[in-house]
Amino acid sequence: MCEFCSIIKGKEEAETIYEDNKVMAVLHLKPSHPGQVLLFTKEHYPIFEQVTDPLVAHTFKIANKISTVLFETLNIQGTNIVVQNGTAAGQVIPHFALNIIPRSEGDGLNFQWEPKKISKDEMDTAQLQLKEFAENIHPSMFQKETVKVKPKTEEAQPLKLDKNKENYLIKQIIRIPRV
């Protein structure tokens, strides 16, 4: 089981700071800046592209709120939100996650990349290639959160219930003939 899934299932210790039925946020144990938060989905998706649209929306909304909280509680002047999507991007745990990194003046961090020199021709081809695939993006096709009523049943499903559910069923079976 992946590290984040063990945290979600409670099998591994973590400094949880936020949890709802879809996502969980923990403090990074080896932060680049004190207060670095890892925010991940409860459902196991290895990469960003697999995460459903409504869950992407929810996760980033929460990320924004947590980023605001970092601003308000720590004495910082900025935040970075970084998704390492794929091993080539530095992803270690195969479970989609966001890094929310507090930033302060002179914190010794620098995410500023060295610009690559790319010829005009190459830029033009890159633009064409991207355009070709981006043409298929239609906001009207984005999956929306299905009816508001549904999440209630979703809320009931995660983790804790599993164990009790079985016991509950057994109790029901035992009770029936005695009544």
Added chain:
Amino acid sequence: MQQMTPEQQKALQEKIKNMSPEELKEFQKQQCIFCQIISGKVPSQKVYEDDKCFAVLDINPANKGHILLLTKEHYAIMPQVPEDEISHLFTVSKYLSQAQLKAFKAQGTTIFVANGVAAGQRAQHFMVHLIPRFENDGVKALDIPQKEINETDLQKLRELLINKINQVFGLKKETVVEKKKPKEGAPAEKPVVKVEEKEEKEPEKFITSAKAKRFHVESCPFAQKIKEDKRIYLDKEEAEKSREPCDCTGLRKTKKETKPKKKSEKKTKETKKKEGASLDEVAELFK
């Protein structure tokens, strides 16, 4: 931007000082290079556009195909962006990231947001960087370094953040559960941010009427039968003195109750024993 003489700079600063917030926003927009890109005043290499956002190639790319995804509306930093636009923007970024993977056969993407100058933000316009990534592409700057932090600092941070988070998310008072260090090999106990709802509840009020022999909680169907003008509200002590509790209150511990209680205890013992059995074994019992 054109070079300005010190006098001009001073005059400009003076002008900015006297602006209303609306004027200032308008001024920022006029100055903002990305707003000019979006309006088409400055040429760019657009790859995607819809009614809320605009994506162009970065002219100082970390890798080939580096995209800047911008909100059409001018926002300086992410906390200013309304939630629906955040939802939209990042859903689009998911699909653009997918486009990068396909178009360049990239092995990954980095999604990067900088809020504030300290975080490396250069332009006063909120944007998402989408960078195609390849094994050994030499973009070391985007690695996130790891540093040690001591346990006490971590706990302090956690407490601070949790309190604020609960406030921001409108959660109720919580108790930070003391965590036991997991024994080696044993599964760790789950640290839970418990939301204690009971603490926040107002002192319990019970409902009854002048004639009634029992008292109820507000949600009890019996309580709802009592007409509003005949309702008497009592606190726990008063209610217990004068009347019997209804089942709904969970306070029934009278003599009559003792016997059945023992029975139920037995029952639970039995059930406890049987909980260990599988469903099939339990089903066997009825044959």
